[in-house]
Every structure is written in C-alpha cells, then in structure tokens.
Amino acid sequence: MTKILLIAEHDGSTINPATAKCVTCAAEIPDAEIHVAVLADGGDSLAGEVARLSSVDKVLQLDNPANAYPVAAVLAPQIAALAEGYSHVFGPSTTFGKDLMPRVAALLGVNQISDIMTVLGSHSFERPIYAVNSIVTVEAPADQPVVATVRIASYASAAEGGSASIEAASVDAEIPGHTRFIELQSGKTDRPDLQTAAKVVSGGRALGSSENFDIIYALAEALGAGVGASRAAVDAGYVPNEMQVGQTGKIIAPDLYIAIGISGAIQHLTGIKDAGTIVAINKDEEAPIFEVADIGLVGDLFTIVPELEAAIKG
Numbered sequence: 534m535t536k537i538l539l540i541a542e543h544d545g546s547t548i549n550p551a552t553a554k555c556v557t558c559a560a561e562i563p564d565a566e567i568h569v570a571v572l573a574d575g576g577d578s579l580a581g582e583v584a585r586l587s588s589v590d591k592v593l594q595l596d597n598p599a600n601a602y603p604v605a606a607v608l609a610p611q612i613a614a615l616a617e618g619y620s621h622v623f624g625p626s627t628t629f630g631k632d633l634m635p636r637v638a639a640l641l642g643v644n645q646i647s648d649i650m651t652v653l654g655s656h657s658f659e660r661p662i663y664a665v666n667s668i669v670t671v672e673a674p675a676d677q678p679v680v681a682t683v684r685i686a687s688y689a690s691a692a693e694g695g696s697a698s699i700e701a702a703s704v705d706a707e708i709p710g711h712t713r714f715i716e717l718q719s720g721k722t723d724r725p726d727l728q729t730a731a732k733v734v735s736g737g738r739a740l741g742s743s744e745n746f747d748i749i750y751a752l753a754e755a756l757g758a759g760v761g762a763s764r765a766a767v768d769a770g771y772v773p774n775e776m777q778v779g780q781t782g783k784i785i786a787p788d789l790y791i792a793i794g795i796s797g798a799i800q801h802l803t804g805i806k807d808a809g810t811i812v813a814i815n816k817d818e819e820a821p822i823f824e825v826a827d828i829g830l831v832g833d834l835f836t837i838v839p840e841l842e843a844a845i846k847g
C-alpha cells in the first residue's frame with residue numbers, strides 16, 4: 534500500500550487552497566492512502582477543514598506552540614520524524630513548500646522531486662523544465678521515500694464532502710533554536726491571494742509608476758481579482774516583488790487572466806500557461822501577448838482600463 538503524507542499549508546486560521554490541489558495530485562497515485570499533517574498551534578478548525586476534503590483518509594494534527602508560524606527549520610524535523618512508515622511526503626510548490634520540502638528531503642537523505650505536474654505511477658512523474666518548454670519524466674527509486682512538491686497550477690482542488698478521521702499526533706523531534714519567528718511584515722490587503730485567485734489582473738512596465746498602478750488595483754477590486762505584475766513593473770519599483778508573475782515569480786492558473794501593458798515575454802508567459810481565458814490590453818497590435826490571448830484589446834490602457842472598471846461597476 535502506498536502511504537502518502539501531505540503537509541497542509543495554512544496561515545493559522547485557514548487552509549491554503551494549495552493543499553486541496555496537492556490532495557488531487559496525491560489521489561492520482563494508485564492505491565494511495567492519503568494522510569494530511571496539520572502542524573499548527575491549536576489546529577482544531579484547520580484539521581476539520583482538511584478532513585472535509587475528499588480522498589483524504591486521515592488528518593494528523595500536530596499542535597505545538599512552535600508551529601504557530603510556518604518556519605521551515607522548525608517544521609522540517611517534525612515532518613521528517615512523522616514520515617516514518619510513509620512511502621511519499623508531498624507539499625505544494627508554493628513559497629511555503631519550496632522553503633520546507635528540500636529540508637525534509639535532506640533530513641530523510643533523499644533527493645527532492647520538484648513540481649510534479651503529472652503522476653505516471655507511484656514512482657514515476659512528469660515535471661516541467663526550461664520554463665515549461667520541456668517536460669521530463671522522473672523515476673524515483675522505489676526503495677526510498679519520495680519527497681516531492683506538487684505544481685499546484687497543474688491540479689484542480691479536491692472537492693469537499695470527505696469525512697476523514699482526525700488524530701492528535703506527536704513526534705520525538707528536536708526543534709532547533711537557531712531559527713525562530715520574530716515578526717511577519719506583509720502588505721495588508723483584502724484582495725484574493727495571487728497564487729490561488731480565480732481571476733488575476735496584472736500590470737506591466739507600461740503603467741509607468743506606482744501611482745498609475747492604482748488603476749490596476751481598481752479594476753481588480755471591481756472584479757474581485759488578485760493583482761500581479763510583470764518583472765519589468767517589479768524591477769521599476771511600481772509593486773513589490775511578491776506580485777511578480779512568471780518564470781522567476783509566481784506560476785498561476787486563474788480562470789481569467791488580464792494582462793495590461795505587458796508585452797508577453799516568454800518568461801512572463803511561463804507563469805500563465807495554465808490560465809483559462811487570457812485577456813490582453815496593449816497599444817501595440819504586434820505584441821507577443823496577443824499570440825496567446827483569447828481576447829485582445831488594442832489601445833491605450835489609460836483609456837481602456839477605467840472604461841472597463843466603470844462598465845463592470847455598472
């Protein structure tokens with residue numbers, strides 16, 4: 534029997550949607566028994582949320598004051614101890630998972646498989662390389678635990694409707710004192726998370742300033758969308774780099790992606806390959822973004838975007 538330990542991502546109060554996407558990936562592994570570990574400080578409601586995901590067989594709740602914040606150095610030794618008896622340990626390839634899972638792999642003495650996009654068998658997976666321009670098949674050794682991150686843009690969320698059992702778990706792991714949580718600094722926003730939003734509006738270099746970027750925020754607000762940006766907009770200082778979409782930014786798969794004043798460089802397109810409908814607004818009708826766009830609007834963004842926002846608001 535294949536036993537998969539999946540690490541839930543959360544912010545202390547809600548489970549990140551990336552977790553439900555990892556469950557879908559794990560469920561593709563034949564005969565898999567899926568256990569999800571929730572490492573938190575008082576994780577009752579988090580564990581309950583995970584237990585409702587279909588395909589989850591058991592939730593392991595590891596409560597510890599040290600787990601109040603997702604510090605990879607603190608979580609990894611606990612996960613490595615918990616992994617005893619499991620054939621697979623999966624996490625999302627979000628910032629959380631990319632920080633955590635290599636440490637888990639190192640502690641278990643195995644190589645990590647990154648960005649699983651297709652399950653071919655219990656130890657055989659496809660993953661993208663060269664900015665998703667090539668797909669490679671990776672065969673993992675059958676006599677070692679498979680530690681992997683899941684490319685969440687490749688998977689839909691597992692449905693609700695499950696009723697997994699919840700078990701309090703404890704591990705004998707030394708929690709290091711060399712790394713500890715001091716403070717979380719993040720921009721306060723009510724907008725949906727860029728990586729999991731169903732709709733995303735992104736702005737590029739053409740916005741020209743951080744003040745001008747306000748029209749992107751206004752449109753996003755009208756649509757209830759997350760906000761992204763090209764690297765050029767980030768490098769120019771219009772927005773923080775956590776908003777960058779693309780090869781060296783976030784890989785996203787919204788149902789609707791609106792690219793505004795973005796040329797469509799290959800490194801940007803890498804980040805939106807799995808998007809549903811792509812809308813592009815650009816004054817240059819030859820811009821490469823129009824080659825991938827489902828709907829293209831040729832014109833000045835400073836005219837089109839406020840008009841769009843007004844039309845949406847009715």
Ligand SMILES: Cc1cc2nc3c(=O)[nH]c(=O)nc-3n(C[C@H](O)[C@H](O)[C@H](O)COP(=O)(O)OP(=O)(O)OC[C@H]3O[C@@H](n4cnc5c(N)ncnc54)[C@H](O)[C@@H]3O)c2cc1C
Pocket residue numbers: 736737738739762763764765766777778779780781782783793794795796797798799800801804814815816817820832833834835
């Ligand atoms: C290793 C590497 C990694 C990279 N990673 C990323 C990444 O992760 N994400 C990313 O985005 N880029 C990445 N890049 C950079 C990428 O190559 C491009 O330089 C970048 O995406 C360009 O951003 P842009 O489209 O905003 O700017 P530009 O290419 O300058 O395009 C601006 C566009 O705005 C249009 N425009 C101008 N004024 C208006 C107007 N008034 N109304 C409407 N349209 C207008 C122009 O016609 C043009 O098409 C990477 C590059 C390298 C080498």
